Amino acid sequence: MTILVTGGAGFIGSNFVLDWLAGSDEPVVNIDKLTYAGNLENLASLQGDGRHIFVKADIGDYAVVLDLLKKDKIRAVVNFAAESHVDRSIHGPEDFIQTNILGSFRLLEAVRCYWNGLDEPDKQAFRLLHVSTDEVYGSLEKTDPQFSETHQYRPNSPYSASKAASDHLVRAYHHTYGLPVLTTNCSNNYGPYHFPEKLIPLCIQNALMGKALPIYGDGQQIRDWLYVKDHCSAIRRVLAAGQVGEVYNVGGWNEKANLEVVHTLCNMLDELKPRADGKSYAEQITYVTDRPGHDRRYAIDATKLQLELGWKPAETFDTGIRKTVQWYLEHQSWVNNVLSGDYQSWLEKNYAGREA
Ligand code: NAD
Ligand code: DAU
Numbered sequence: 570m571t572i573l574v575t576g577g578a579g580f581i582g583s584n585f586v587l588d589w590l591a592g593s594d595e596p597v598v599n600i601d602k603l604t605y606a607g608n609l610e611n612l613a614s615l616q617g618d619g620r621h622i623f624v625k626a627d628i629g630d631y632a633v634v635l636d637l638l639k640k641d642k643i644r645a646v647v648n649f650a651a652e653s654h655v656d657r658s659i660h661g662p663e664d665f666i667q668t669n670i671l672g673s674f675r676l677l678e679a680v681r682c683y684w685n686g687l688d689e690p691d692k693q694a695f696r697l698l699h700v701s702t703d704e705v706y707g708s709l710e711k712t713d714p715q716f717s718e719t720h721q722y723r724p725n726s727p728y729s730a731s732k733a734a735s736d737h738l739v740r741a742y743h744h745t746y747g748l749p750v751l752t753t754n755c756s757n758n759y760g761p762y763h764f765p766e767k768l769i770p771l772c773i774q775n776a777l778m779g780k781a782l783p784i785y786g787d788g789q790q791i792r793d794w795l796y797v798k799d800h801c802s803a804i805r806r807v808l809a810a811g812q813v814g815e816v817y818n819v820g821g822w823n824e825k826a827n828l829e830v831v832h833t834l835c836n837m838l839d840e841l842k843p844r845a846d847g848k849s850y851a852e853q854i855t856y857v858t859d860r861p862g863h864d865r866r867y868a869i870d871a872t873k874l875q876l877e878l879g880w881k882p883a884e885t886f887d888t889g890i891r892k893t894v895q896w897y898l899e900h901q902s903w904v905n906n907v908l909s910g911d912y913q914s915w916l917e918k919n920y921a922g923r924e925a
Contacts, residue, residue: 576650662727760797786859788828796889820869
């Protein structure tokens with residue numbers, strides 16, 4: 570048996586592939602387009618490992634995907650591939666529509682064609698797990714209950730709208746064609762291989778480089794943080810035991826305001842890698858112009874996943890964030906390879922002229 574993972578050279582996908590092959594000998598076919606966010610260095614430890622077959626391809630390439638599904642007799646697909654950064658979706662939504670909507674649609678079509686051709690037992694056993702986000706539910710007020718699986722979809726950014734569209738397509742392919750799908754909607758992840766355009770790795774790296782730690786608006790926006798390996802274990806659990814057609818929210822019960830997260834990072838760096846001048850990294854915190862349409866609060870109610878499938882996260886925020894900061898300190902060469910020309914032009918585009 571073999572599984573097919575899409576977007577497996579990105580942050581969560583590569584963690585998933587590494588964890589999967591650490592715990593199982595079932596091979597993984599990994600399709601990734603290698604956009605700016607895809608990085609084969611994340612998978613360097615699998616070089617020469619016959620259980621990992623990497624294919625540089627677009628999920629929107631129907632013929633390639635169908636061919637791989639048939640050739641490798643895939644028994645499950647886990648779809649991570651997406652454009653994932655909200656700020657980039659504000660600067661340029663088109664790639665998000667292409668990959669997250671059209672790409673997901675073509676992937677679904679290839680999977681549907683393959684699945685239709687399977688014999689009955691394989692058809693029954695087959696699964697497509699679509700990895701989605703809590704952002705599709707929109708924004709919460711401070712005292713609102715957390716997002717449950719039945720919360721109304723109210724996406725607010727081009728990114729979340731494109732993810733919402735893909736979730737609807739996945740749902741429709743189950744309802745209309747009977748495709749055996751599962752959907753997970755997860756909160757903010759953090760951990761190893763996180764691309765340093767996102768808040769946590771950006772602030773760790775900027776701190777170490779003596780640069781500003783940019784806080785959008787008042788920094789009181791709340792996100793619900795989950796260590797990436799806990800997200801991976803949730804996906805494995807849902808893939809193994811989730812009920813076909815169901816949606817599972819994934820979260821770590823770790824709601825934190827952005828400013829608190831950045832102060833935690835500064836305190837940890839003060840302890841693990843003190844500044845040469847003896848001052849705190851917190852001195853580098855800088856308030857900048859807010860993100861347009863910035864969602865105020867996300868919070869996930871993961872009770873269904875816990876009660877029905879017995880999943881719970883292994884890390885607290887304190888243990889996960891310490892592991893993360895340590896990982897970045899120990900993997901500065903990985904970061905330096907990522908800080909290429911393209912990355913520099915993104916920083917210029919997003920942050921120049923933003924300082925408040
Ligand atoms: P990422 O941006 O780090 O990685 C995305 C990967 O997909 C990259 O390797 C990229 O090359 C690949 N990709 C992009 N377009 C592609 C295409 N058309 N065909 C094939 N590959 C393509 O993203 P991530 O943070 O690892 O997120 C993975 C998935 O999890 C996404 O679907 C995202 O919406 C979802 N998610 C992310 C978070 C989070 O906090 N990062 C939380 C919840 C859900
Ligand atoms: O909630 C799940 C989502 O989490 C995923 O679906 C997305 O793929 C992922 O990117 C993430 O989205 P966010 O927009 O929440 O993550 P980001 O790290 O970009 O921002 C986290 C918070 O920090 C958010 O409120 C914006 C703020 N922020 C971000 C950056 C990059 C800043 O204040 N300054 C910054 O420079």
